[in-house]
Amino acid sequence: MTSAPHRAVVEHLVRQAVYQRLGKPMPSASSGPSPLVVNVSARHCHLTQDAVEALFGKGHQLTVHKWLYQEGQFAAKETVTLVGPRSRVISNLRILGPCRTLNQVELSYTDGIALGFNLPHRSSGDIKGTLGCMLMGPAGFFEMPDGVIRAMRHVHMHPTDADHYRVKAGDWMKLKIGGDCGLTLDRMLVRVDKSFKLEVHIDTDEGNACNLQPDTPVELVK
Secondary structure, eight states, X not given: OOOOOOHHHHHHHHHHHHHHHHTOOOOGGXXXXXXXXXXXXXXXXXXXXXXXXXXXXXXXXXXXXXXXXXXXXXXXXXXXXXXXXXXXXXXXXXXXXXOOSSXXXXXXXXXXXXXXXXXXXXXXXXXXXXXXXXXXXXXXEEEEEEEEEEXXXXXXXXXXXXXXXXXXXXOEEEEEEOSTTOEEEEEEEEEEOTTOOSEEEXXXXXXXXXXXXXXXXXXXXX
């Protein structure tokens, strides 16, 4: 049985069809070796196996709820409750798998305001000196001394995509977003790895600001 294409690929095809119907070419920056996919990354957390077992019980393994666009990455069925300052909480915080070597919670600026956090704006994995929190699961609590961030918007690239855009890991790009709420997002961090597929991640605040839809035109600019 053939699996259905990922939603991100479907959205790219929708954008392509819209441009064809309008008699316009897709933006040239999107016509590289891979389709340009832009996804809104909702609040989530990455956990170590030790943290998962503290929250869900000894030996517990994360189970797949939905496969993500990047190969081998998935949204787990398991969720946790985040307890912030003054006992403010976020329920049903999704865990992304597989397990990692550090614990990290990624929230939006709006989430930080609701929780009473002044969230540091960091690249994923750069958690030194960041805020901590308490996570609650069905089997217990897990205290994070640090690791709560607002993740920088970034683009995943395969080396062939990086060559096409003439950038390297650690460079910065711009994302031009069209439509009625069009805007340009500066300082898009470039991340390059042979395992990556071309994909931009923005948070929910950024996605809402530009009203990102499947047919919204997008373009990466160096």
